[in-house]
Amino acid sequence: MKKGLTGRIVTALACLIILAGYLFVPSADRRADAETRTITMGTSPDYPPYESVDAVGSGEIVGLDIDIAKYISDKLGYKLEISPSDFDGLIAALQTRRVDFVMSGMSVTEERKQSVDFSDSYYLARNTIVSLSGHEYKSLDELKGKKLGVQLGSTQETAAKELEGVTLLSLNKIPDLIQALQAGRVDALIVEDAVAAGYANANENLKFTMVPAAGGDEGYAIAFPKGSPLREEFNSVLSQMKSDGTLQQMIDASFGTETAAPSDSGGGTIDFGVLKPYMSFLLKGIYVTLLFTIVSAAFGFIWGAVLSLFKLSNIPPLRWFSTVYTSIFRGTPLLLQLLLLFYAIPQLFHYNIPPLLAAGLAFGLNSAAYLSETIRGGILAVDKGQREASLALGIPYRTMMISIIMPQAIKNILPALVNECVALVKESSLVSVIGVADLLRRSNIVQADTYRALEPLLFIGAIYYVLVLVLTSLARLLERRMRRSD
Structure with missing residues (x-):
């Protein structure tokens, strides 16, 4: 009994x-067309203008990386699905085959090359020092002995570790770093130029300074699992996009139409009106x-x-x-x-x-x-x-x-x-x-x-x-x- x-x-x-x-x-998985192969893209959607969530509109993930991925997938006859994750989990998602490729403003480094394969680069970014107005830093030398904020697992974190006497605060998301800077928990941030420009345009209290480009910087590229046949397929389309100007048009559109949030920081007051949309x-x-x-x-x-x-x-x-x-x-x-x-x-x-x-x-x-x-x-x-x-x-x-x-x-x-x-x-x-x-x-x-x-x-x-x-x-x-x- x-x-x-x-x-x-x-x-x-x-x-x-x-x-x-x-x-x-997802119901789309149950109705997937057997004749169209679905490929999954991993990304961390907190890095505008490369990838972010359109919370006011469709609720979908949008940005430069998304546009490039959709274009390449369409050209190759694939159905694209997007799998969001924190940035520090993207390499693990590739290695466990949860995703077929990663696009998330990911820089090519020698350390990452040991774990994944990279496509040709599609954008060369530069690092910037972001600080509060009135406390600007003009060079990396001025950051010695300071407390810096960087994104966990990013090339900016690697660059900051090479600075003498700095204390690092490594967080998963850029918005969390911005809040840490605003709250005075760090003296400055090191982030990528387009991201820094977006936040500085949206908040008049933020200022940024360009850092000289490091030698050997290979820029942003698409990451694949080791030995993935998708790498060569994506490279062929990327080459075509560069030659006919399609890639540059996408870059100009993404960086030129970025919508800035209200520049008023709120003055320390609570305003729930910002949540209405x-x-x-x-x-x-x-x-x-x-x-x-x-x-x-x-x-x-x-x-x-x-x-x-x-x-x-x-x-x-x-x-x-x-x-x-x-x-x-x-x-x-x-x-x-x-x-x-x-x-x-x-x-x-x-x-x-x-x-x-x-x-x-x-x-x-x-x-x-x-x-x-x-x-x-x-x-x-x-x-x-x-x-x-x-x-x-x-x-x-x-x-x-x-x-x-x-x-x-x-x-x-x-x-x-x-x-x-x-x-x-x-x-x-x-x-x-x-x-x-x-x-x-x-x-x-x-x-x-x-x-x-x-x-x-x-x-x-x-x-x-x-x-x-x-x-x-x-x-x-x-x-x-x-x-x-x-």
């Missing part, structure tokens, strides 16, 4: 995973957050129930498995589990798992480790007389567990279950690191567009609070109803 109950739970778990996969995998974009993040939370919570509860039955089982291998599983998932960071699942599945199983599905599985597997102990405690807390009476009356084990023991156990552990759901809602912000467009990711995009951090963060903070408040209120109603039913 125990095996029958466990089998039903495992079946329900399998159905939930299949449903989650169907919901999370982005409301629709931000609110769509609620659906992503709720979908992720509901599926991962359901998955975690069902798998946690299976693990709790394993722990109570008389079969030693099941007890051993559940104990080791719980130890591993409770003993390692959740973010590490998320990244391992996101990058390991494509590399080991050659399946490009969608980011939202990877996040749902990672959070569900992690939550199950904690819930298994909670559910086991709830089952053991039920009076033994309930089981003895059921067995004396000849009630089957499965019926006893489903109709008698589990309802009482769930009532006992309901506060703990609610706490786990609340934790999932808040911890869902971690999924932004793999490109899932949840509430936090969308607030970062708005921050990049408006050059203001406080307003979007306070707004999504209020949304998180309301979601948790609604969840706890529903839990109280359920708890009162269960008490009345006693």
Whole structure:
């Protein structure tokens, strides 16, 4: 009888995973034209004018790199898909074959050549020193002993490390660096010229100085996995774009039509009016957050129930498995589990798992480790007389567990279950690191567009609070109803 109950739970778990996969995998993947090969581009969409999110309009990723990639893909007969990620995760995405190529204002360096292949360069940029008005730096020598901000994993970080006596603050996103400069956490930034010009035009408090070009600089290029046949194909189209002027036209269009954000820094005041054009974009993040939370919570509860039955089982291998599983998932960071699942599945199983599905599985597997102990405690807390009476009356084990023991156990552990759901809602912000467009990711995009951090963060903070408040209120109603039913 125990095996029958466990089998039903495992079946329900399998159905939930299949449903989650169907919901999370983009519909375009399910309807892909077999005759048109889809290639995936990795990019970090926080680097205008090369790549950024059109949060006010279509919500799509736009910019110079996107235009070039679309042109080349069309010429070669490929269907292009774009996979967003933090900049420091792009090389890993290439190596694990999550993406077919990367375009993200990536400079060619000898270190990167050891890991990936590069196309011919398509743009030669220069570094700049960005500082606050009235505190300008005219040369790299003036930065000695200063605290500098650079993007993590960038060539600017490499250049800054060569300066004597500097203290580095390396962050994933350029908007975060701008905010650090505005807040006085760093004395200056080292960023690429076109990006610096865009931010300086948008904010009168920012000034920038060009740095002499380093010898041997090969410029920006497209990165491919080692040995990829796409490299030669892309190079042929790039050569044609350079010869007929198409590439230069795209560069001129991207740099000449860049839209600057309002130059008023706000004077230290809070102005939620800047969020008005982005409301629709931000609110769509609620659906992503709720979908992720509901599926991962359901998955975690069902798998946690299976693990709790394993722990109570008389079969030693099941007890051993559940104990080791719980130890591993409770003993390692959740973010590490998320990244391992996101990058390991494509590399080991050659399946490009969608980011939202990877996040749902990672959070569900992690939550199950904690819930298994909670559910086991709830089952053991039920009076033994309930089981003895059921067995004396000849009630089957499965019926006893489903109709008698589990309802009482769930009532006992309901506060703990609610706490786990609340934790999932808040911890869902971690999924932004793999490109899932949840509430936090969308607030970062708005921050990049408006050059203001406080307003979007306070707004999504209020949304998180309301979601948790609604969840706890529903839990109280359920708890009162269960008490009345006693």
